Amino acid sequence: MKYISLMGATGSIGTQTLDVIRNHPEQFCLVAITVGKNIELTRKIISEFKPELVSVQNQDDYEKLKAEYGHSIRLSYGQNGLLEVAIYEKATILVNAVMGSVGLFPTLHAIQAGKTIALANKETLVTAGHLVMSAAEQHGVSILPVDSEHSAIFQCLQGEKDSEIDRLIITASGGSFRDKTREDLIGVTVEEALNHPNWSMGAKITIDSATMMNKGLEVIEAHWLFDIPFDKIDVVLHRESIIHSMVEFQDTSIKAQLGSPDMRVAIQYALSYPNRLPLPSGKRLNLEDIGKLNFEKMDYKRFHCLKLAYDAGRTGGSLPTVLNAANEAAVNAFLNKKIAFLQIDELIERALDRHNVIKHPDLDTIKEIDQETRVYINTLF
Numbered sequence: 001m002k003y004i005s006l007m008g009a010t011g012s013i014g015t016q017t018l019d020v021i022r023n024h025p026e027q028f029c030l031v032a033i034t035v036g037k038n039i040e041l042t043r044k045i046i047s048e049f050k051p052e053l054v055s056v057q058n059q060d061d062y063e064k065l066k067a068e069y070g071h072s073i074r075l076s077y078g079q080n081g082l083l084e085v086a087i088y089e090k091a092t093i094l095v096n097a098v099m100g101s102v103g104l105f106p107t108l109h110a111i112q113a114g115k116t117i118a119l120a121n122k123e124t125l126v127t128a129g130h131l132v133m134s135a136a137e138q139h140g141v142s143i144l145p146v147d148s149e150h151s152a153i154f155q156c157l158q159g160e161k162d163s164e165i166d167r168l169i170i171t172a173s174g175g176s177f178r179d180k181t182r183e184d185l186i187g188v189t190v191e192e193a194l195n196h197p198n199w200s201m202g203a204k205i206t207i208d209s210a211t212m213m214n215k216g217l218e219v220i221e222a223h224w225l226f227d228i229p230f231d232k233i234d235v236v237l238h239r240e241s242i243i244h245s246m247v248e249f250q251d252t253s254i255k256a257q258l259g260s261p262d263m264r265v266a267i268q269y270a271l272s273y274p275n276r277l278p279l280p281s282g283k284r285l286n287l288e289d290i291g292k293l294n295f296e297k298m299d300y301k302r303f304h305c306l307k308l309a310y311d312a313g314r315t316g317g318s319l320p321t322v323l324n325a326a327n328e329a330a331v332n333a334f335l336n337k338k339i340a341f342l343q344i345d346e347l348i349e350r351a352l353d354r355h356n357v358i359k360h361p362d363l364d365t366i367k368e369i370d371q372e373t374r375v376y377i378n379t380l381f
């Protein structure tokens, strides 16, 4: 039995993780969760999975749940609650499915406590990949990718030697606006941006997909997870999201992982690794029905966020921290209809341009830069 702590249980990845656990009660047991503000869904999760520890985002919701469940469940809230869940003693695996760099500190604590990390939360690695990966190495902890592209690469690498990898090829759907020019993007709405062609995901990542910042964050995530230089990580536009990513080896062979766009495959692989389990309601690919797959060259002028992310990743140090924090703040402003879609990359670029890069930032410095960048972005509109 694998005992699981789950951060972000009420979200898109969180609820799909619950589905995987639900399908395999003989393999997985949920022991602790964090949620944000969705208390209605939290009650349902408590009733079905009976976790021993539940942490909510706000004190008010904590008081409410304390009155309802305080006799039977350990409850917590805020940043301390995230940390408690991350290091909950009975859990052997932490699934990090929270949104944003708020996932960084709990992940570092979980690594120090020796937990295996199933990582969906790419912002953690973009914000402080050097700290996370060195802590994982120091504590002998595995970071198992949940992000679909990184799970695909991880699956392609099974049985292979790192020294024989030539490059990683990350596929991108192109997001909601893939057929629009930059001029077409003037005045697009939040509702249009949230209409992803292939995946149903949380709001923030769906906007990241539309700006292509999601792919930029994924390039940096791949750099840290697989220890591959940026010059050996390519992105290709692949509208169907059927090939989830590829690896090219020195003998020119390319291995790809294919499947229907269903995050439960990647989540389940991280939880069951090194084994595979059946996916009861998974949709099998019918290749004859699909007929053909399309691949297009990326346009870095059109998708400016992808270029900003490559540049920030290559520069390294504290710049990816700024990239992530500026992006989180700008996307939040767009979702709240305070800025236009095209202002997202403009604001991020301004935050990057004014930053004096620190080569090896420690955790306190990263925390400061993350906060300061958010404050700066919020002064720009």
Ligand SMILES: NC(=O)C1=CN([C@@H]2O[C@H](COP(=O)(O)OP(=O)(O)OC[C@H]3O[C@@H](n4cnc5c(N)ncnc54)[C@H](OP(=O)(O)O)[C@@H]3O)[C@@H](O)[C@H]2O)C=CC1
Binding pocket: 007, 008, 009, 010, 011, 012, 013, 014, 034, 035, 036, 037, 038, 039, 057, 096, 097, 098, 099, 100, 102, 120, 121, 122, 123, 146, 147, 148, 199, 200, 201, 202, 203, 204, 205, 263
């Ligand atoms: N969705 C997907 O298919 C994929 C997602 N990812 C990554 O996984 C992560 C989660 O994405 P997704 O599931 O789509 O996001 P959602 O917005 O759907 O879910 C986010 C979860 O985090 C909780 N949450 C948000 N902010 C806070 C906070 N400040 N403190 C505590 N909890 C918080 C939410 O709580 P509540 O809803 O209760 O308020 C919810 O449980 C992101 O990093 C994303 O990039 C990666 C690949 C695919």
Ligand SMILES: CC(=O)[C@@H](O)[C@H](O)COP(=O)(O)O
Binding pocket: 147, 148, 149, 171, 172, 173, 174, 175, 199, 208, 209, 210, 214, 215, 263
């Ligand atoms: C499901 C997943 O992993 C997302 O990150 C997805 O890849 C988003 O799609 P695009 O960023 O390719 O549009």
Ligand SMILES: [Mn+2]
Binding pocket: 147, 148, 149, 218
């Ligand atoms: Mn992805």
